[in-house]
Amino acid sequence: MKSLDRKLADIRNNRDSRAFIIADAKDPDMAYGARALNPQREAANTASHQLPVFGETIRKIVRQGIVDIMLMSASVSERLTIEERLFERSAVTPAARANDTTDIWAIRHGRYVQEPSRPFRSASIDAIQCGQVDCPPGPFPGANLGLYSITFVNEPVADRKTLEAFREFREEAERKGFRYFLEVFNPNVPAGVPDEKLGEFVNDQIVRSLAGVTESGRPLFLKIAWNGPRAMEELAGYDPRMIVGVLGGSAGTSHDAFCLLHDARQHGARVALFGRKINRAEHQLAFIEMLRLIADGTLRPPEAVTAYHDVLRKLKIRPRLALEQDLELTDPVLLRDRSATGAATARTSTGAAAKRDSPTWPVDAEGRPVFSRMNAEQRRTYDRHRLRRIYG
Numbered sequence: 051m052k053s054l055d056r057k058l059a060d061i062r063n064n065r066d067s068r069a070f071i072i073a074d075a076k077d078p079d080m081a082y083g084a085r086a087l088n089p090q091r092e093a094a095n096t097a098s099h100q101l102p103v104f105g106e107t108i109r110k111i112v113r114q115g116i117v118d119i120m121l122m123s124a125s126v127s128e129r130l131t132i133e134e135r136l137f138e139r140s141a142v143t144p145a146a147r148a149n150d151t152t153d154i155w156a157i158r159h160g161r162y163v164q165e166p167s168r169p170f171r172s173a174s175i176d177a178i179q180c181g182q183v184d185c186p187p188g189p190f191p192g193a194n195l196g197l198y199s200i201t202f203v204n205e206p207v208a209d210r211k212t213l214e215a216f217r218e219f220r221e222e223a224e225r226k227g228f229r230y231f232l233e234v235f236n237p238n239v240p241a242g243v244p245d246e247k248l249g250e251f252v253n254d255q256i257v258r259s260l261a262g263v264t265e266s267g268r269p270l271f272l273k274i275a276w277n278g279p280r281a282m283e284e285l286a287g288y289d290p291r292m293i294v295g296v297l298g299g300s301a302g303t304s305h306d307a308f309c310l311l312h313d314a315r316q317h318g319a320r321v322a323l324f325g326r327k328i329n330r331a332e333h334q335l336a337f338i339e340m341l342r343l344i345a346d347g348t349l350r351p352p353e354a355v356t357a358y359h360d361v362l363r364k365l366k367i368r369p370r371l372a373l374e375q376d377l378e379l380t381d382p383v384l385l386r387d388r389s390a391t392g393a394a395t396a397r398t399s400t401g402a403a404a405k406r407d408s409p410t411w412p413v414d415a416e417g418r419p420v421f422s423r424m425n426a427e428q429r430r431t432y433d434r435h436r437l438r439r440i441y442g
Contacts, residue, residue, distance in 0.1 A: 054118045054143040054195075058270060061293055061320050070315060070345040071271070071295065073119035074338065075325030076108050077147045077197075080123045080172070081154040105130060107334060112142045114335055116342045121145045121197055121323065124173035128181045132191045146178040148196030148219065148230060151212075153238035166208050166239050167201035169215035175228045185226075196223070197273070199233035202255045204241035213259060220267045232269035233297060233323075236277070246386075249281025257288060265291075271321050273297050276310055278387050279317040286318025295321025299381075301330040303371060304337070304358055306381040308351035312344050313387065332369055336361040352377060353419070 057069035078086035087104040108130060112120055120142050122130065127146040130136045137144045153167035176183055179190040200216055202209050223230055234256055236248050243251045252274060260268060271293035276282070286294045296314035298307065307327040314322060322345070331337035340358050343349040349357065359373045369376065379385055410431055412423035 051141075052118075052143045053141040057118060058293070062291070065290075068347070069320065071118045071321040072116070072338070072341055072345060073121055073145070073295075073321065073323035074111055074117045074328055075121045075298070075323055076104070076111075076126070076329070077121050077123045078325065078329060079126065080147050080150045081156045083157045085158065101126075109136060110335060111338065112136055112140050114338065115141055116338050117142060119143050119145050119195070119323070121147065121325075122193075123147055124178050127178065127193050131193050132181045135191070143195055144193040145195040145197060145231075146173060146193045148173055148175070148178065148198045149215075151199055151201055153201050153235060154199070163238060166203040166205065167212070167235070168208070169200070169212050171215075171219070175222055175226050179226070179228065194227070194229055195270075196228060196230045197233055198230050198269075199235060200259075201235040201238055202241075202252070203237045203239055204243060204251070209255075216259070220263065224267050230269055231271045231273060231295075231321075233273040234275075235297075236275045246278075248275075249277030249284070252277065253281060253285045253288075256285065260292075271295050273321065273323050275299060276314060276381075276383055278383060279313065282314060282317040282319055286320075293320050295319055295323060298322070298324035298327040301326045302380050303378055304331075304340075304355045304376045305351055305379055306384060307337075308340065308344055308354045309379060309384055310381065311341055312351050313384065315345060330370070332362055332367050333365060336365075 054071060057067075057071050060067045060069045087100040105126065108120060108122070108126070111117060118141075120137075122144065124146045127144055131144045149169065149171040150173075151167045151169055152162045152165065155162035173196075174183065175196070176185045177192075178196055179185050179192045179194060181192055198216065198219055200212050202212065219230075222228075234252055236252060237243065241251075256272065256274070268291075272285070273295045274285070274297065276296050276299070282294065282296070285292075296310065296319045298310070301307075307324065310327075311322045311324075322341070324341070328334055328337055328341075336358055340349065340354040343357075344351060344354055355377050356373065359369055359376065362369050379388070411428040412420040
């Protein structure tokens with residue numbers, strides 16, 4: 051059984067489930083074009099044959115077996131899922147982006163993303179499932195899971211067209227037995243909604259839009275932008291059948307990525323789908339492992355940043371940011387959350403584990419490390435301790 055199906059069943063059937071789904075979005079070619087597959091070389095004119103290298107990265111992550119979903123464009127999925135049968139003996143579920151609304155047409159020198167989002171589909175369900183216009187009878191060798199995205203812009207004509215296109219896709223998917231998950235972006239243009247109210251706007255749009263959809267046409271789960279704890283709790287608490295996930299957004303710092311997953315999980319999210327945050331990592335396999343450790347409650351975000359940098363040092367990989375910079379929070383919504391509540395990241399089992407290990411670094415009353423009181427030697431000792439526990 052694929053890990054996705056096992057976790058979905060556990061989440062639905064067990065109120066105390068700790069299952070958490072991680073998806074890797076390897077579909078940037080649907081948005082950024084030629085520069086998408088190697089963001090570190092955006093300005094280079096010498097890059098050649100990036101797609102095979104990109105494919106090998108996907109193979110490594112699938113073989114690692116930590117993510118639950120690998121999202122690709124239909125063309126990349128055809129090569130790896132249909133031609134190579136990469137996922138046949140893997141617990142990872144292949145998925146393809148089923149539509150590409152104009153708000154992700156982020157090509158160089160273009161201005162599409164500055165206009166209100168318009169629905170559009172390059173891929174067809176049949177192409178995703180079997181690689182051609184019409185699938186023959188029988189089991190399909192391709193992906194049976196797609197991502198469909200919609201963007202509400204608070205304008206009735208545009209939003210109605212978006213919903214009409216979604217209905218057409220939904221009905222086709224139901225007829226063809228194609229599973230999907232639904233991504234709902236925040237408005238891509240000024241929509242007359244204050245930033246702090248975007249969560250309420252998006253939540254109401256989701257609930258209203260799915261109220262007329264019966265169970266057979268509903269998405270497996272939702273993927274939404276992080277609009278703060280209250281918005282996530284409201285949507286996650288609305289209907290126990292509706293599984294809510296968070297999208298990654300811009301790359302930011304490692305601390306941004308790790309805090310986003312941690313905070314979303316703490317407030318009801320059961321899925322995280324990260325694209326740029328993984329694709330821009332210096333070592334994607336190590337970065338994904340840190341995401342899993344946070345999702346499982348083994349590491350807190352600052353610890354994961356430090357452990358990740360230790361792995362980079364061990365592998366002699368130069369980090370994009372120095373550790374002190376990578377430990378900073380730069381995401382505006384995450385910063386707003388902390389400014390509003392003054393809350394630190396929630397406690398995890400690592401504090402109790404550190405207490406049992408009788409640490410030589412400063413800890414609080416519950417055994418959690420206090421980074422602000424560590425000197426350089428204590429920090430190095432703590433880092434080595436964490437690495438030994440994680441990597442042996």
